[in-house]
Amino acid sequence: MPTVRHAVLDLLRDLRMTTVFGNPGSTELPLFLDFPSDFRYVLGLQESVVIAMADGHAQATRNAAFVNLHSAAGVGHAMGNIFTAHKNRTPMVITAGQQARSILPFDPFLFSREATELPKPYVKWSIEPARAEDVPAAIARGYHLAMLPPRGPVLISVPADDWARPCDPLPSRTVATTVRPDAAVMAQIGQALDAAQRPAFVVGGAADRDQALPALVALAERHRARVFTAPMAGRCGFPEGHPLFAGFLPAMRERIVQLLAGHDVVFAVGAPAFTYHVEGFGAHLPAGARLLQLIDDPHTAAWTPEGTVAVGSLLPGLQDLLDRPARPDRPSPPRREPAPRAEPTSPMSVAFLMQTLAEVRPAGAVVVEEAPSARPVMQRHLPMPGADSFYTMDSGGLGWGLPASVGVALGRPGTRVIALVGDGSAMYGIQALWSAAQLRLPLTVVIVNNGRYAALQEFAPSFGFDRGAELPGTALPALDFCALARGHGLDGVRITEAGALAEGLRQALADPAPRLVEVVVA
Known part of the structure; x- marks a missing residue:
């Protein structure tokens, strides 16, 4: 046996x-x-x-x-x-x-x-x-x-x-992993979308997980819906250069209501409605707006505070909506204002770093991000093109991004992977550099070095601190990421001047072996 x-x-x-x-x-x-x-x-x-x-x-x-x-x-x-x-x-x-x-x-x-x-x-x-x-x-x-x-x-x-005990072999078997949402509930959602005057979609990472982005784009184009990325979404929910893309919702109740104002139907696709980070008060939606939701998680569906919710896999649900007769055309919503161009400064701004990375990244490159304080700036200056182009963590815990980029590079052989990681985050999983070096992965690690746990500085006013107050336990002086890279077996370069950034990134992105670029920002 x-x-x-x-x-x-x-x-x-x-x-x-x-x-x-x-x-x-x-x-x-x-x-x-x-x-x-x-x-x-x-x-x-x-x-x-x-x-x-x-x-x-x-x-x-x-x-x-x-x-x-x-x-x-x-x-x-x-x-x-x-x-x-x-x-x-x-x-x-x-x-x-x-x-x-x-x-x-x-x-x-x-x-x-x-x-x-x-x-x-x-x-x-x-x-x-x-x-x-x-x-x-x-x-x-x-x-x-x-x-x-x-x-x-x-x-x-x-x-x-x-492990050494005798055992019968297991028979091979297949278990279906797609769950079709209830047709009657999807019909209600379809009718509400058809009747809407100014619909908005709020899209989470489940859309990309379920390979549903092409269907989602087609549905948004049919309904001329503005499309927002849900708070704390872990993947690219919609092509960020698309004319219907409206931006990112923050994890704050009042700001979500403000940004969705003017929409009479809000369709949450593969996302909670909504994820909050700080305490908020009042309504979850603008006055008069109706909430619809398609989600693969029954627990999330159960706590959704209002509206019509369909539970099931996103792709078949979106296909059901696309199979409905097309409604009469409605005008397209206004396009999102482009981000102002970032100019070179000394020290460099995070916006200039993200803008430059957007300009030099190879076609098809994947970004794995864990730089919480830089994320809002990244969302304006480093747009993601769509399916399988972006990964981050949904949890808010640190120490995921750098090793996760190694796993993504292993799972996508031949694809250039860019790990965009804050200096504080990097230290939670710095050992991943050794794995990247041993595996000789096409991985470019970009360390956003602002010398502190900057996200805490941003949240401090929400907890009673004066804006700009010095917080205990947040400064990170004297970290040398190039030395850490060499100690783990890969090359590193430190860039402090804006004029050297584009060429430094190009060289690292062209290297078939992993390389680290430490960028000192304001």
Whole structure:
């Protein structure tokens, strides 16, 4: 009979999951005995880095990533980015080592006391199988749960001695992952859109996850709807150079109401209605506006405060709306005002950096961003072209962006990936530079160095601080990212003058190997 290890490896082949992300400890070693040559092991130097690399790879390939973590301490290190994977709706099968079953009654060293409880509530399902023979079936079940909408991570705790136990092979099977929304509710949404005078769409990252952007563009063009990106969206929800694109909604209730003023129907597509970051008051929508929503997450649908909500996969829902007879034409809304051109200054502005990067980035390049204080400026000066062009984290937690860019580059071979990362964010996952160097990925890391946790400076007035007040614990002096790059095995350059920026970026973007560009900004 084959062993549990053989059965699991065969299952992973069948599921196209032959890349394993991990940072192994003693209880994980039995999985790697006679590790097959058709599998690839991607080592991360810290467990949170491992999860973020897997997250980027899963998003880029649209298939669950397979992760192997150490037991309690390793899962604990990984929890920050497990939370981010949960918020990103990233499918991921996490296996975590556990001590041998025979010594579990004696509280052995390196065991996880409550292995299934530790990752909750940020996994869709967690289990330590009752028998070794049940491990392959548990991993298969976890995969299908991870891939079903709303997607997300799962965790299976595997005792170290399970891998060598005899086990029957698993039969191959297929589980559908598309859920068609209720036709009657979609008809209500279609009728409301047809009757609208001034519709607006608010689009979240689920549209790109569900490969629904072409259908969404067609629907927006049919209805001449202005299209906003939802607050905290983790992917490009709509081509940002399109005439109907209206900009980005902030995570503030009153500002959302102001920006949506004048619209009589608001259609939230693959996005909560709405994500808020600071306390707000009053209505969620402008007076007289009606809310419609198409979302793949029933929990989000349940707390949506008003309106008509359809639950299901976005692509079939949008296709149902496109299959309706076209309504009489309505006039196009006014175009979004272009951003004013940023001029070179000393020190450089973030706007000049983003504008220059937009001008020199290669066609087809992908941006992975984690520079929270620079994001509003990026949204004005570095437009994203559409599907699969942009990734960021939905969670607000730091330490995802740099390792996630490694995973995206692995999942999109031959594609230039640009990691746009703040100086504070970079230090949460700086070990990812080593993985990028070892894998020789076409990755350009752009560090936006403003010498502080600048996002906190921006939020301080909301909590009673005077604008511009010096905050404790926010300054980041004396970080040398070029030295950190060299120490991890890749070249780096520091740019402080605006005149050197374009050429420095061009050289880094043309390098087939990973390279870091540290840009000092005001």
